[in-house]
Amino acid sequence: MSTAAAPATVRARVPVPLSLAGGATALGQVVTFDGLVDGREHLAVELGDPGREPPLVRVHSECLTGDVLGSERCDCGPQLAESLARISSAGGVLLYLRQEGRGIGLYAKLDAYLLQDTGLDTFDANVALGFGADERDYTVAAQMLAALGRTSVRLLTNNPDKAGQLARLGIDVVACVPTGVHRRDANVRYLEAKVRRAAHTIEVAG
Numbered sequence: 001m002s003t004a005a006a007p008a009t010v011r012a013r014v015p016v017p018l019s020l021a022g023g024a025t026a027l028g029q030v031v032t033f034d035g036l037v038d039g040r041e042h043l044a045v046e047l048g049d050p051g052r053e054p055p056l057v058r059v060h061s062e063c064l065t066g067d068v069l070g071s072e073r074c075d076c077g078p079q080l081a082e083s084l085a086r087i088s089s090a091g092g093v094l095l096y097l098r099q100e101g102r103g104i105g106l107y108a109k110l111d112a113y114l115l116q117d118t119g120l121d122t123f124d125a126n127v128a129l130g131f132g133a134d135e136r137d138y139t140v141a142a143q144m145l146a147a148l149g150r151t152s153v154r155l156l157t158n159n160p161d162k163a164g165q166l167a168r169l170g171i172d173v174v175a176c177v178p179t180g181v182h183r184r185d186a187n188v189r190y191l192e193a194k195v196r197r198a199a200h201t202i203e204v205a206g
Contacts, residue, residue, distance in 0.1 A: 006035060006037075007035065007143065007146060007147065008033045008034065008035040008036050008037075008140075008143040008144060008146070008147045009033065009034050009035055009147055010031055010032075010033060010034075010147050010148070011031075011032040011033050011034045012031070012032045013029045013030070013031050013046075014029070014030045014031075014032070015027055015028070015029055015030075016028050016029075016030045016045075018045075018047075018084065018088075020081070020084055020085045020088055021081040021082065021084070021085045022085065024085065024088070026047055026048070026084075026088040028045045028046065028047050028084075028088075029045070029046040029047075030043055030044070030045055031043065031044040031045070031046060031144075031148065033143070033144055033147060035143070036140045036143055036144070037139050037140055037143065038139075038140055040098045040140070041098065042095065042096065042097050042098055042140055042141075042144065043095070043096045044093050044094065044095050044096070044144050044148060045084070045087075045093065045094040045096065046092075046093050046148070047084065047087045047088040047091070047092065047093070047094070048087060048088050048089060048090060048091035048092060049091035050091065051091070052090065052091030052092065053152070054150075054152045054153050054154050054172075054174050054175075055090075055091055055092035055093055055150050055153055055154065056086065056087050056090040056091065056092035056093075056153075056154050056156055056177065057087075057092050057093050057094075057095070057145065057150065057153040057154065057155055057156065058083035058087060058092075058093075058094045058095070058155075058156040058157070059095045059097065059138060059141045059155070059157065059162055059166070060076075060079070060080055060083060060094060060095065060096055060097065061076075061097050061099035061100070061102065061103075061136060062096060062097060062098050062099055062100050063076035063077070063080075063100065063101075064100065064106055065109075065110075066078075066080075067080050072184040072185075072186040072187055073113065073116075073186055073187055073190060074187055074190055075181075075182040075183075075184075075187055075190070075191065078180075078182035079179050079180075079182060080094075082179055082180055082182075083156055083179065086156065087156070092150075092153075092154075093145070093148060093150055095141050095144055095145070097136075097138075097140065097141060099135075099136050101126070102126065102133075102134045102135055102136055103131075103132075103134070103135030103136045103137070104126055104129070104131045104135055108126075108129055108131065111129055112125035112126055112128075112129060113125075115128055115129070116189075116190075121189065121190075121193040122189075122190050122193050122194075123193060123198070133198075134161070134198065137165070138162060138165040138166055138169065139169060141166060141169075141171075142166055142169035142170060142171050145166075145171055146170070146171075151170065151171055151172060152171075152172040152174055153166075153171060153172070153173060153174065154173075154174060154175045154176075154177050155173050155175070155176050155177065156177045156178075156179060157176055157177070157178075157179070158176075158178050158179055158194075158200045158201045158202050159194075159198065159200055160176075160198075160200075160201070161198060163176050176201075178201055178202070181202045181203060181204065183204060188204060191204045192204050
């Protein structure tokens, strides 16, 4: 890894039966870590054939409103469900990073929602609150992948910044595999902003 951060290590692997999209089930190995640079409790979920190389990897930033509550203001919940199902089939790892609101935290994200309701897009709302448009740093993701021995990956993403950061941190991103487009009436402006402001590789029209 090209980062100056010390290597992380696997703390524990815990088997957890999972319900997947479409009614399927799978046994995931939920992995915890020691030595992550930000000291937070990020998780990996290993699914499918562990011998598949290069593995399919999704780096998913926590979104309580989308992942847990089913909010339609974003596409995070459907992306998480899609990713778990695809990784279970293909073999690989989902990294679940505690980066709520692109790194600004839950309460600030909810404040940003109120600003979006006045006309700001998702990026400008974060900036109006005094944050960067996207505060996420993927050093911990690179640490986690290295600790798992998964330094050459097929990355399940539409986000070029995510792939670029991982590559600079020493992860060999052999391919970017797009996720589906989870368009809802309530998230069209959000998806359009991701394309316009962050060059996400999705087609929003529909």
